[in-house]
Amino acid sequence: MREAWAKFVRPSRTQLAWGIALCLVALAVVVQVQSTQSRDRYAGMRGDDLVQLLDGLTQESERLTDEVAALERTLEALQSGADADEIARQEAQRRADGLAILAGTQPAVGPGVRITISAPEGRITADLMLDAIQELRDAGAEVIEINDSIRLVAQSWVSESPQGLLIDDQSVELPIVIEAIGDPHALAEGARFRGGLVSQVESQKVGGSVAIVESPEVEIASLHHPRAPRYAEPA
Amino acid sequence: MLAIIGLILGVVLAVVFRPEMPFWLQPYLPIMIVAAMDALVGAARASLKHTFSDRVFAVSFISNVAIAAVIVWVGDLIGVGSQLSTAVLVVLGIRIFTNAAEIRRSVLRA
Numbered sequence: 001m002r003e004a005w006a007k008f009v010r011p012s013r014t015q016l017a018w019g020i021a022l023c024l025v026a027l028a029v030v031v032q033v034q035s036t037q038s039r040d041r042y043a044g045m046r047g048d049d050l051v052q053l054l055d056g057l058t059q060e061s062e063r064l065t066d067e068v069a070a071l072e073r074t075l076e077a078l079q080s081g082a083d084a085d086e087i088a089r090q091e092a093q094r095r096a097d098g099l100a101i102l103a104g105t106q107p108a109v110g111p112g113v114r115i116t117i118s119a120p121e122g123r124i125t126a127d128l129m130l131d132a133i134q135e136l137r138d139a140g141a142e143v144i145e146i147n148d149s150i151r152l153v154a155q156s157w158v159s160e161s162p163q164g165l166l167i168d169d170q171s172v173e174l175p176i177v178i179e180a181i182g183d184p185h186a187l188a189e190g191a192r193f194r195g196g197l198v199s200q201v202e203s204q205k206v207g208g209s210v211a212i213v214e215s216p217e218v219e220i221a222s223l224h225h226p227r228a229p230r231y232a233e234p235a
Numbered sequence: 236m237l238a239i240i241g242l243i244l245g246v247v248l249a250v251v252f253r254p255e256m257p258f259w260l261q262p263y264l265p266i267m268i269v270a271a272m273d274a275l276v277g278a279a280r281a282s283l284k285h286t287f288s289d290r291v292f293a294v295s296f297i298s299n300v301a302i303a304a305v306i307v308w309v310g311d312l313i314g315v316g317s318q319l320s321t322a323v324l325v326v327l328g329i330r331i332f333t334n335a336a337e338i339r340r341s342v343l344r345a
Contacts, residue, residue, distance in 0.1 A: 017289040018278075019241030021296050025271045026245025031256055032264050034249070046262055046316050 104224030112218035119208025139190030184214035270303035
């Protein structure tokens, strides 16, 4: 123990050399570790390495810029594609709406006329009714409805039965109300001209009366329920 | 005993005073540390073989560190600094492993 103490107090040069060397190394290691941990890791780097690093970053940045440009082009292409799709969809919707009105599968609203025909029982014949419809169509009627319940379409037919007038297999009660969407003035004139609907109904033979009301908004709510064709196919 | 005290003293000094490294020394300090470790391992091997000389140790320690730093510095001047520092690290690494193998043989006889 005493010997060890003596050695410690008066160390040999060997001991001293080890002590100093280890002290220096420990100091340097700790300083280096602290600097690599705490400092900016580029601080201790050589110029060459920094230039290389900068080169790499520049290349990376160019590559990313190219990628951004490519992605922007893709985005543009997709957006214009989406626009084209939207336009096509709107066009298709417009056509579908037009066809639905023609086929009578959708309610319709617009300016038009309301024609009310009153006549004694059995005096309104299918011919007269057919003439009236033809004249309205000739005057540009787009949608025609009889008695708020029968929507006239391309397949509609008019005939007579012992009970009275039949349109599309539904009997038509008097008075007959014809609602038509189209240019109100043209439709009214189409019914009024000499030898037309009004003069026929009000003739001595029929003895009825006709009231024509032009309206800025005629609403037609009844629908035609089309059946799938059994024989015809698109050619 | 004094060796351990020196080691602890070095760590404590570094932690307490946080000496700022001079800027020009920063790239060379890692190489210098490895060179010093090489000198230490070499000295340990010598003392195990009873050929240790404090004078040789002191001189080799200082010169090792200095030469390593100078080589890399010259390399930096002529534009091959990073390659030369790699070369120095490889050589010192080989030397450290060789000396460590000798120490292992002396201590463990294996």
